[in-house]
Every structure is written in structure tokens, then in C-alpha cells.
Amino acid sequence: MNRIKKVLALIHIIPWAFALLNFTVEVLVNDRPFRPQALLIGLYVFYAHLYIFTKYxxxxxxxxxxxxxxxxxxxxxxxxxxxxxxxxGKVSTWMGFLNYYSNSISIVIIFILTSTLVGVIQNLIINTVKKEQLEKQAINTELVYLKSQINPHFLFNTLNNIHTLVYTQDSAAPEAMMRLSSLMRYMIYESNASTVPLSTEIDYLQDYISLQQLRYKATPVVDFQVEGNTETCHVAPLLFIHLLENTYKHSPSRLKPCSIKVRIEVKENVLVATFQNPIGKKTGNLLEEPGGIGFTNVQKRLQLLYPKQHSLVIDKNDEVFTAELKITNLHTQTNEKKAQLLHN
Structure with missing residues (x-):
């Protein structure tokens, strides 16, 4: 808001600085008499017209x-x-009056035109700011809605699995409860931030994988690899969960060890996340499952968060489904978002 006030003040200062410069040149350079009445006419006409321009x-x-x-x-x-x-004391006749009046009309017209120009510029600035605020509000609302579409079936299944562990007095029950607590804390509280450290997002994915692993008694079915510095890299919260969730949804009911592959790589200011899973016999449409988040919503959220800075490539054959998400200029965008938060 302070930035807008400075811009509006600047568009008032510029024409008056130009007018004062013109008066100075007329007096000092062209050796003409100083006429304060012209400046008074300008002040009155400029702001009186700007007022009626804005109000009416x-x-x-x-x-x-x-x-x-x-x-x-x-x-x-x-x-x-x-x-x-x-x-x-120069006006003594009616013709003299008309002569002075006609000479001053040109000054009136000049300052009315100047005032109109300033009014138009003010309208453009204010309308642009209002449009940006409405778009930002719409984006924030839509992001909240998209984040809320986490599949609830996972939570119900996890609670049932933990109930079974507790009932059988399995030693894995306390750790499973801690994983679920950490996952819920992240979803409810930490995901409200505009960005989070990539390492925190990875911890959330690992909690999700550990709870999903309760369904499988064999060796871990997910091969999770991370490369690069994840501590200094920031991303939008819950950025990968839908892609990871779909690897489970569209895999066979029985999975071999490390048959789901997840790789997250950070190199300079580029992030590449790859999710690969075997395709089950009855997977339906992998890009849009009824009741699920669907890749359409994933792509929509990416367009809101990282416009012109991301690519989501889907590759599918008879046996394997792969989704590769690439985000560029990640560190630059993080700095810009922090600056925006400080400004707001």
C-alpha cells in the first residue's frame, strides 16, 4: 500500500515540477515578468478538476x-x-477584461488536460492493484481448496492399520502413532505457510510412506532417493503428496520390494521430482480417478504456484507409469515470496 501511495504522489509531483521549471525558464531565461496568478490558476484548476473527475x-x-x-x-x-x-490596475474597459480572460483560458485548458491525464493514470494504477488483489485472493482461495482435497481414505485406512497393531500388541504401534501425529501436524499447521523447506516436505513424504508400508509385510515397497541440498531449498507445502498418492492408487495390490520409485533431486536452482510405479491390471484412467485428486488438479495447482516455471511430464507404457515434475528458478521465487510476505 505504501508503494501505491508513493507512485500516486510521484504522478502529482512530476507535472508540477515541470510547470515550475517552465515558469523559472520564462522568468530567468526569457526575461519575462513573474506571474504568480498563472500558478494560482493552475493549482485551482488542476485539483478542482481532479476532484470532479474522480467523484463524478x-x-x-x-x-x-x-x-x-x-x-x-x-x-x-x-x-x-x-x-x-x-x-x-490594467483592466479599465470591457474589452480589456475579455482580453485578460481569453489569455487565462489557455492556462485553464492546459491544466484541465494535465489533470485529466493524471486522473486516467491514477485510475489505471488503482484498477491494476485491485485486479492483482482479487487475483491473489482467488488464487489463495483455490489453493486452500486444492490442498484440502487430500484423500481421506488414506487416513481411515491408517487408523484401521494402527488399530490392528495396537490390538495385536505389535511393537510397531507407537512408531506408527508418532508418524501419524507428525503427518497430521504438518497437514493442519505447517502447510499453511506459503513455502516450507524441502527437507520438511520430504519428512512428510517419508511419514506417508511409512504409514502406507503398514499394508505390506515384506521389504519396503518404495525406493526413496534424495540428492542435492534440501535444507536451503523451499517449496510450496503438500506439493508432491498427490503424485505419491497416485503411485499407490494405480499400482497392483501386491507390490514387490522397491517397485515404487521416488527420486527428488536438487541441482542449483532446479528441482526434479520423479514418481514411478508399476501399473495394475484395473487402474482405470491414471490421469483422472473419480473421487481422487486427479492430475488435472495437480497441474492446476502448479500453474497457480509456479507459472511458467514448471513442467509435469507423464510417461506411460504397458508396465510402468512415470510422472516427472521439474521446477526451475526455485531459489529466486522463494526470495521473491519472502519479500512479498515482508512487504505485506
Missing amino acids: LNKKKYQSYLWYLIWIFLTGPLPFLVFAIFVN
Whole structure:
């Protein structure tokens, strides 16, 4: 908001600085007499017209605007006439009055046009800011909605699995409870931030994988690999969960060890996340499952968060389904988001 006020102040300062410069040149360079009445006419006409421009013309009250515009034309030259009559004593005839009046009309027209230009620029700035605020509000609302579409079936299945562990007094029950607690804490509280450290997002994925592993008694079915510095890299929260979730949804009911492969690589300011899973016999449409998050919503969220900075490539054959997400200029965008948060 302070930035907007500075810009609006600047568009007022520039024309007046130009007017003062012109008056100075006329007096010092061209050796013409200093006429303060011209400056008084300018001040009156400029701000009187800007007021009626904002109050009436912007609200499409054309008749009221026209009447006040005529009033400004009639009263604008008064400072010129007052100086001519009472200060200089040069107006003694009706023709002299008309002569001074006609000379000052040109000044009135100039400052009305200048005021109109400033009013138009102000409208453009204010309308642009309002549009940006509405778009930002719409984006935030849509992101909240998309984040809320985490599949609830996973939570129900996890609770049932933990119930079984507790009932059988399995030693894995306490760790499973801690994993679920950590996962829920991240989803409910930490995911409200605009960005989180990539390492925190990876911890969330690992909690999810550990809870999914309760369904399988064999060796871990997910091969999870991370390369690069994840501590300094920041991403939007819950960025990968839908892609990981789909690897389980569309895999066979029985999985071999390390048959699901997840790889997250950070190199300079580029992040590449790859999710690969074997294809089950009855997977349906892998890109859009009824009741699921669907890749359409994943792509929509990416477009909101990383416009022109991401690519999501889908590769599918008879045996393997692969989704590769690539985000560029990640560190630059993180710095910009932090700056925006500090500014707001």
C-alpha cells in the first residue's frame, strides 16, 4: 500500500515540477515578468478538476461533471483578473477584461488536460492493484481448496492399520502413532505457510510412506532417493503428496520390494521430482480417478504456484507409469515470496 501511495504522489509531483521549471525558464531565461496568478490558476484548476473527475466522471455522473467543468472554466481565470484589476490596475474597459480572460483560458485548458491525464493514470494504477488483489485472493482461495482435497481414505485406512497393531500388541504401534501425529501436524499447521523447506516436505513424504508400508509385510515397497541440498531449498507445502498418492492408487495390490520409485533431486536452482510405479491390471484412467485428486488438479495447482516455471511430464507404457515434475528458478521465487510476505 505504501508503494501505491508513493507512485500516486510521484504522478502529482512530476507535472508540477515541470510547470515550475517552465515558469523559472520564462522568468530567468526569457526575461519575462513573474506571474504568480498563472500558478494560482493552475493549482485551482488542476485539483478542482481532479476532484470532479474522480467523484463524478469515474462514477459516470456525466451531467454533474459537465456542470462543474463549466464552473471551473468560468472561475478559473479569476486569479488572473484579480491581479490585473487590483494589483496591476490594467483592466479599465470591457474589452480589456475579455482580453485578460481569453489569455487565462489557455492556462485553464492546459491544466484541465494535465489533470485529466493524471486522473486516467491514477485510475489505471488503482484498477491494476485491485485486479492483482482479487487475483491473489482467488488464487489463495483455490489453493486452500486444492490442498484440502487430500484423500481421506488414506487416513481411515491408517487408523484401521494402527488399530490392528495396537490390538495385536505389535511393537510397531507407537512408531506408527508418532508418524501419524507428525503427518497430521504438518497437514493442519505447517502447510499453511506459503513455502516450507524441502527437507520438511520430504519428512512428510517419508511419514506417508511409512504409514502406507503398514499394508505390506515384506521389504519396503518404495525406493526413496534424495540428492542435492534440501535444507536451503523451499517449496510450496503438500506439493508432491498427490503424485505419491497416485503411485499407490494405480499400482497392483501386491507390490514387490522397491517397485515404487521416488527420486527428488536438487541441482542449483532446479528441482526434479520423479514418481514411478508399476501399473495394475484395473487402474482405470491414471490421469483422472473419480473421487481422487486427479492430475488435472495437480497441474492446476502448479500453474497457480509456479507459472511458467514448471513442467509435469507423464510417461506411460504397458508396465510402468512415470510422472516427472521439474521446477526451475526455485531459489529466486522463494526470495521473491519472502519479500512479498515482508512487504505485506
